[in-house]
Structure formats: C-alpha cells, structure tokens
Amino acid sequence: MDRRDVVRYAIVGIPFAILIVFIVYPVISVIIRGLLSQPSVNLLEVINSPITQRTLIFTISQASVSTFLTIIIGLPGAFLIARIKFRGRWLVRAAIVVPFVLPPIAVVVGFIQMFGPYGFVDSIAMTILGTNQSVLNFAYGIIGILLAHVFYNIPLVILMVSSSLERLNPDLEDSAESLGASKIQKLRHIIFPHIRSSLFASGILVFLFCFMSFPIVLALGERGIMTVEVQIWNAFRNFDYGEASALVLLQIIITMALAISYIYLNRGATDSSGETRSIRRIGLSDLELKEKILGSIYLILILILIAGPILALGRASIFDPTTGTYTLRGFENLLELGQGGGLIPLINSLYYGGLATILAIVLGIPLAYAHQQRGKTMPTLSSIMTLLPLGISSITIAYGLMLMIAVPLGLSFNPWPIIIIAQTIIGLPFTVRSIEISLQKIDQNILDQAESLGASRLQKLFFVELPLLAPGILVGGVFAFAMAIGEMSATLFIALPQNITLSVLIYQQLGVRKFVEAGAAAVILVTLCFIAFLIIERISEDSTGGML
Amino acid sequence: MSTSYPTRKNPKTIILAIVVVATIAVASFAILTWPRPSLKVYTYDSFMLWGDNPETIDETVFGQFEIEHGIDVEIIRLPTDANGIVSRLVAESENPQADVVIGIDNILILQEAAKSVLTPYSSPNVDLIDEEVVDALDPDHYLIPFDLGLVSIIYETNFINSTSHPTIENLTLSNLATEEFATSLVTENPHQSSPGLAFLLSQITIAEKILETDWTDWWDIVKDDINVQAGWTEAWTIWHDSSERNMLVSYGTDPAYSSYYSGEAPDIAVAPFHYNDNDYSWMQIEGIGLVKNGPNQALAKQFIDYCLTAQVQQYIALNQWMFPANPNIELDDAFQYALHPEEVNLLNTLMPSSEIAANLTQWLDDWDLIMA
Amino acid sequence: MVRVELKQLNREFKDGTRIGPIDLSVEEGELVTLLGPSGSGKTTTLRMVAGFIPIEEGDLLFDGKSVKGLSPRERTIGMVFQSIALFPNMNVFQNIAFALEMAEKPRGEVIKRVEELANLLGIEKLLHRDIHEISGGEGQRVALARALARNPKLLLLDEPFSALDPQLRERLQYELRRIQQSLGITTIFVTHSQQEAFAISDRIAVLEDGVVVQVGTPNELYEHPVNDFVARFIGSGNVIEASVVETGESGSVLQFHGIVINTEKIVTSEKVLISIKPEDVEVSLQETENCMKGTLVSTTPQVGALRLMIEIANQQILSIVENGIMDSLDGRIGKEIFVSFKDKGVQILNQ
C-alpha cells in the first residue's frame, strides 16, 4: 500500500468512523442495554407476542398497499414528465420533489385541512348533497394513512422512473415500431424491461419509507393503529427498553434486507443506463383526444392529491377557523422572540440546517468516492452505512445519541451539536447519492490530464474535481438542507426549548390549537424547500431526477 | 486585454476562509447558547401557558424566588409530555442537568423508571396540602402534589342535555356504551395521552371494582363506535369541529375555561360517572419532585417549598386550568362551572396503586388487542 | 529535450490481457508513432510512459535515468488525450494557463506564455471563449497548447485527431509536425491510421496484441514489412501465399499460379507468404511472359493513377497503374486480364 492509498483510506475512513460513532455505536448500545435491562426480556417472546405480530402484519400490509398505490398512481406521471413537452416543465419537476421533503407534521396539517371532516373536499361534497353534516373523511384512519403515504412517496416513483425513461434511447422504440410492435408490445418488451430496475428500486424505497412511517401513522391512525415504529416509540415512552430493543432489532433486520436489495437493484440501474441526449418528447398538440382527456383527468387527480394539501396549508396559515377571519398573525409570530414566538425556531432551523448541509457535503463526498471504488465490499459497505439511518427508527437514534454521546459529553443541556448530527445523518443518503451521480459523470481522463499538467492532489481537487462535482454537491446540499429542516422526531427528543426548530414549533403549536401560527411556519418550510429545488432544477437541469 | 483574463484564487486561502468563517459562526453560536448557571426546572410543553399572559407568566410566578435567592429559574418546557420528560431524565441520569421536575402524575410515578430519576423530599410545606392528596400521589414523597384535575367526560350542551338525553345526568358505563353515546364520544389513546390513560383506568376501576365484571367487555361493545385520537389536541379538534362527536374525555375544568373566555355561561358540561347515588371521577394529580443527583439540590428543595405556597399556587387555576394542590387558594368565579374534587368520589381510591403498577402493561396490551 | 527508452515494459490486467514486452527508444527531438489497430495496447503503453499506469516489469528511462518511481506530475510531460479532456469548467485561457498556474508562475509570465502559444497555434482570438463555444479542431489546438504550456520534456499524444473530419485532420497533422519540429520536442504519437502515421512520423513502431512487431521509418516499413500483419496494416500491399518450387545456394524459386518468382532469400518451407506492392503488379490485356489470368472486378480512379481490383482463384489482388496506360479498361469489368509481378517488388514475409 503506498502513500496515496493510505491517504485515500483515511479520507474514506473518516466519514465511516463518524457514522460508526454517531449511529452504529449509539444504536447498538441502546439495543444491548435494553436487552440486558430486564433479565426477563426474551427476544422471541416479544416477537411472538400477539401485539407484535399484529403490528408487524399491519406495518407490512399498509406498506405494501401504499407502495402498490404509489406506483400505480405515479407511473402515468413519470410518463407524462418524461415524454410530454410543455412550458414550465422544470417548474413542475421542482414542485414534484416538494412533498417528499415536507416535514411530516406539516403534511398532517395540510391533509386534515384538505381531506378531513369539514375540510375542502368534504365541504364540496356537503354543498353538493346540501347537508351541513360531514360526509367524507379521507384524512383519518387507514385511508388517510394510505393517501398520505402516496402523497409523500409519489415524487420518488415519478422522478426515478421518469429519469430512467429519459435515458431510453428513442431509436430502440423506433426500431421496435418499424418491426411491427404494437403499443402494448412495445410497452412490454422495450419500455418495461428498461424501467424495470428503476421501478423496483423506487418501489423498495417507497416500501421502506412506509414501513418506517411514524408521525403520519401516529397522527392520522385512529384507534391505536400501530406500525412497528409506533410500537417502539410506545415502548420507549413506557420505559420498556427491553421490548424496544427487541423491536428495533426486528426492524433493522427487515429494513436492512430492503436496503441491500435496493443497493443491488440500483447498481443494475446505473450500469445499464447510457445517457441519451436525444430525449423523445411529444408536444401537447400531438396528443390524441382520448389521451388528452385521460391526461387531464389524471392531472386533476394528482393536483387534488398533491397540490391540495399544500394549498390547504397555505390557507391555514392566514385563516383563523375559530373566528372565521383572515389574519397575518401567523407570519408576524415568526418574527417574535419569546415564548411561542417563531424567530428563535426560524433561526435555529436555518442555522442547524445550514451546518447540517455543510456536514452532509463534507461527509458525502468521500462516501460517494467510496461507492465508486472497484470491487463489491467497499461500495456495499458504504451504501449500507448511509442507508442505515433510513432503516432505524429516529427515536432510537435520538435516544442513543442522547444516552451515549450527549450525556457523557455534558452536552445534554446544550444539545445543538447533537441535533445537527441527527439532522445530518437523516439527509446523508440523498446527499451521497446525488454527489455519486455527478462523480460517475466525470471523465477520468480530465483528472489524469490535470495531474499530467502538474497539479497537486489539492489543486486537482480544488480546481477540477470540485467544480465538476458542483451540480451534484448543490443538489445533495439542497436535499440535506430540506431533510434537516423537516426533521422532527429526533429533534423533538433531543431539543431543549431554546433548540426547537420550525418543525417542532409546528407540532407544539398544533398542541395548543394555534393553527394559524402552525400553518404559517409550515408555509415557510414549504417555501424554503420549493425555492431551493427551483434553483437546482434551473441550474442543473435534470440532476434531481436521477437523484434517488 | 491581458488584465481581463480570469484569475485563480489560491485554494488554501479559500479553505482557510471557509474554515475561519465556519469556526467563527459555530463559536459565536456556541457562546451565545452556552448555558448560564440557573435552577433548571423540567416540565411539559404547555405548562402554565393557558392564561392571559403566557409570555410573562414565568416572571410573574417565579420572579420572587429569583430575587430572594439571587438565581435564575429556568422553566424548561420540553417539547414533550411527562412520559417524555421521564425518558429524558432516564437518559440523563448519569449526568443530570435539571434540578426539579414538574408534571409527573399519579399514574406515571407508579413506573419504576420515574422513581429511579427522583429523590424523595419531604418538604416542610407539605402540610399546606391535603394529606389524602399527598398520599394519593405518592406516600413516599418522591413527588409532592403541584396541581390536580378530574378526568371526566365533557359534552356540548347544545346537542346533549338533560332534556334530550336524560341519562347524561346519571352516566354509567352501560349507557355510555349505547350506540347513541358511543358514536358521540371521542377519547385519547392511553399509550400517548394522560387523560386517555386516566379514562381507561376509570373504566377498568368501575368495571372491576364497582360492577365486578370483566373490564374488556365494555370495549368490545364500543370499539367500533368510539373515536380514539392520538392526543388530547387531536381529540379536542374532532370534538369541536364535528357535530356528531359531542362527548370528549377531558378535564372537569373545561366549562370554567369556556365561561371565563366567553364571559357567559358555558355551553359545555361535565358528566361524571354515576353509581349508587354517587358521582365518580378519576383524579389526576401532577407532582413536583427533586431530580436525583441534580446539580443544585439545596436550592431545588427551597424551590419545591416555594411552589407549594400561595405565591405560586394562586396562579395555577387561571393559567393551568387545574385545581391548585394547595386547597386554601380562592378560585375565580368561572370555577363554579367546573367539576370539583369535593363533589365526587375518587375512583383512584378504589384501585390500589400496587394493582395499577402490576397490571398496567397487561391492560394496555389487552386494550391494543381489543381495538385492533 | 529528452531521450526516452522503454525497456521490456510489461503490464498484465486482472482479466489476463497482457501488454508488452515493449522495447522502444525515442531520440531527442524525434517523433515516434505507435501504430496499431484498436486494442493493440497503444494507449496502455502511452499511459505507462505518462505514469498513470504503474510499470510492473521493465523500466522506463528519461535520458538514461529511471523515472519509474515518479508520479505523472513529476515527469514534466505534456499529454493530449484521445477525448481531448479540456476542463469544461474553465475557458480557453484558463485551460492553456492551467499548468503554469498550478506551478504558481508569475501572472505576467503566464499571460505572455499563453498568448505566445495561442499565436503559435492560431487560436489567439479564442482565449476568452468557453470550452463549449469552440469547434473540434479548435479544441485540439487548445489541448495541444495546454500540453505545451509548461515546456514539457516529452509530448504524448493519444489519437488526438481521430474524431475530426479528414481535411481538418490533415491540416492539423501538418501543423503538429511543424510545431514539433520548430520546438524540437521529443514526441510519442499514437494512432491507428497508417496514413496519419506516415504523414508525421520520424519513425513508427507497429504494435500487434501488445507487442512491438516492427520499428522503422515509414519508408522502411513500406518497403520491407517484416510480416503479413505489418504488410496488411501498412497497406503496402497484397499478401499472398506462394509455393516454393526450388531452393538453392543463391536463393529460391517460388510460384504463384502461373507466375514464377526468383528471390535471393533461402526459403526452406514448402509454402511462403509474400507481399507485393500494388504498383509492382503489372497488368495487360494480352497474355505475356510469366503471367497469369484473372478477372477484372473493379476500377477506381486516383490522382494520376488507376486502382484495379483483380480476382485470381478467389483471391483479390490490388494493382495500381498509371493513368493513360490503359484507357480501354472501362468496358472490361468482368472480363479476363493478365497479371505479372515485378521481381524486385516481391517481399518474403516472416512466418
């Protein structure tokens, strides 16, 4: 091993070490402590208990149905985005990402306002039926959970599949057509095999997110509907650390199996995807009438499902339901210091989010390089490491960080560094992924060229590699920021009042019925995310698409 | 022409600049947020914030103590409830930062975990509070009562009243289980909400101790009709917005709150359970306790003493909408509409703490299975 | 300038593909071309010289000193890659100035040198352009200027012109040769086109399957290919199999169909491969002495000459004849024609 190798291993080693210290070590410690805490706790007993069984079955079935629905509803969208030429396409692409990065708590507010009893949809139904009784309730219960999961995850399907569709060489389709393939045959034999791995990869990711779903199930699930994650949370609340540990183990086994199949599928996806410059797009006017009608119906449905809750959120921020008047109080509150004021949380959100972004980039670049290493072990290892936070309950990570890091360091009373770490960890998989995509596009010859021209390692990095990685870093940074400011579960556990972020503030204000203030804070979060994605969509055309 | 060629910055300068800026930003934030010496009181997020002046309430209530002892009192409203506070204290137990905790109630204290983070303290001012209440909370004085309230069913009188529904006056589990009432009731998940848990315990106590039946039968009957929300806020919202859900598991002081802010007689009323010519209700007692190994033990004890005096207790009713633990406090007129502890038999007394402690986990599991 | 020696360079890839051993020396100021079909190991050899591929066996000497342990940046080479590899994040000026700026040369010197190179290559008007605003040919000039900026001791060029249209290619070959000679810089040039190699090289090394099969001046290669691969690849001619009729002290007698060939070489085998250049294949409409009969397949006019493709017993033979000799060939496609070889044009190839 020569000196360059040592440096390379050190650079890759640092983020690994950080992830080990801040995820693996705390989580394993919590699990072990939990299992040892009550000598009576028996792993098999917890797993075999009727409650766990029921929770597990429910978790898996709701995740399956959610995934199925998301794919069914998302696929036409992917085709539309990939194939239809229209003005403001970039705007739509940017807007589509927004649901995915919204704080779950803001989604809950928007969902209730849109689909809940006396919500927007219900009001229309009530007017039509001429009644003043609520007739529709799609926000609560299993329907609400499924709808919210579709809302949340549809961006994944649309973006991943559409970017794969865009890479399909149009010549292939043309030659199939010239060989006499019908539309259905073309779909089956040319298009489906091409998008299959992106479809499965997005499916697995959606399943993973629905499997881990927490705030949505908690807030919309009635009558104590529980996912494994909620059961873990309950166990922590009841100080039943043994049960919590057993459940966390169970959860990790399942999610890691999913993560590994995702990595595997995704590798296939990147291998086969050559870039085609000549993307096939049809203008709106070239569509047949039937296609136009179907397309419009689909668009209206999607608008109701995706734009509806977000717009409802906007209305909630200025409309006070208790007095029935419009007010700017919510936004004014965001500039207020002091108890319940939004200024400190706003500053915290921006500050923590900013630092988390920088940290995610600094850690993400070497991890992306690790993904690019030859061989299988290194990339698989680093992929698993980065996907880890998606597969472990955030409450467990938060508890572990608190117990094993903050308290021994005396940081529990000034825990903002820990919050930043928790927020970084959550966005890391996305940051790494987008940097990796940029990295794949760099021509090795360009780097060799720089070296042959006498550039040192640092000069090469600074003047050539980083500028070429810039689009990926930008996209990754925006994702990191969006995930960081949307994070609630871990922050909620770690934060003291002076550390609360906008997401936590929304949750708190909902708790004291300050709907306007909560709505305004949520609108700010949504706007921040949306602007960020608009910028990157403009700068780096379709980098967000291949992102995931 | 030559001057217009682009120039290159030295990477080292740029890295240095970034590092310097980042360090300054982090350092100044660190300095700004560095904890000042103070007496730290952990409590839940809405503590004393239900009054007219939530912004200045800490100053009003605890300012006197700060002046007397020359120390800042920091009321730290953790963004969570009492269970979350105990979780945090357990996590911090190897290096505790808080001195006092307010808000752990008479059910939560039955958990080993809660006792493990507290040190018993028999304040000299415990005499100011009814012995019965002190013992109902914790005879070992891990906690001393701070305030109390009755968890009861409240209802909207516009929809339900003694004329339209005569049984509301003498509410029993069986008439609550009728379709008419059950489809009108909103309650909270006992895993996630203390009134929800108190309601479950009320029901179990009545079934097992008064009616001597299997408590689970009742839930089997109502499970499809009642509406269970995650927390009190969610439940309140449904109850408030829906014209079909007019009964809510909440607190007996709710009518007082409503009347105080509307200035009129309230349009909500309380329905305690009624058996054998007596009203029954569950009393929730929230305590104040000394954190084990906290940094300022001596001062913390004085603070607990202070909290039991009228200087603090007088503010509880209108800011917390609970009854002060100290019975000598005069209450606002609005409280005439509240359900008072003297008016009811406490279900707590029928159910020994040891029995709750022993069975709580099993009960919650059973409840989960029924509701599935 | 530097004298470069490649001594028994060897490289084995994980999958078993083997490049080398390669022996080659390049004199000071000389332009040597590595010529070979795609996949023959040209790029690998060049990258070993540049230092991007570590040398496992053998040695690499610059002016007699081993540079095996030096990194690419320490070898002071200038390299132009097959894909040009201009830095897309910099404009033309910054691309050319890159090496100088990395070496932290004074600003004035950098500007002077870049402008000088731009003048040399005729791209002074492009200095402010972005990389995506210049054409392929201009890109090549920029890449060359960039490689020359820090006065490298050795210039390495990997198929720099392969993506350009033939006319532009010829012009750039000419310019490259002019600049290389005026700077006197030692150069290793890689190409798969014999035309290009012949146009610019002092000497050519022909690579086949990772091995140098012949090194020589263009003329030597043309006149005396050592084996059928070189003969075919150089395009120097028809490779055909003749049978050995007789072998004596002073030479051998070969026969190809009706044609008898006398050679001074002593051939011991029964059959032998010979190469004969097209211009040494003579044709006539009448049967002559020592000739054979074939069928005329096609005629293609060239500058001052005519290319004839003739089929003899399922083998195609190419002939180039001067214009005017046979105006009457037009109507004879598909008809019979008689072929004979000039004796001195026949080259016996190594097996």
Ligand SMILES: Nc1ncnc2c1ncn2[C@@H]1O[C@H](COP(=O)(O)OP(=O)(O)O)[C@@H](O)[C@H]1O
């Ligand atoms: N990194 C590598 N791993 C395995 N085989 C390689 C690698 N690089 C080149 N080769 C193989 O080595 C041979 C020579 O390649 P190269 O030097 O690029 O040829 P040329 O430049 O002459 O076209 C080819 O067979 C090629 O497939």
Ligand SMILES: [Mg+2]
């Ligand atoms: Mg090559």
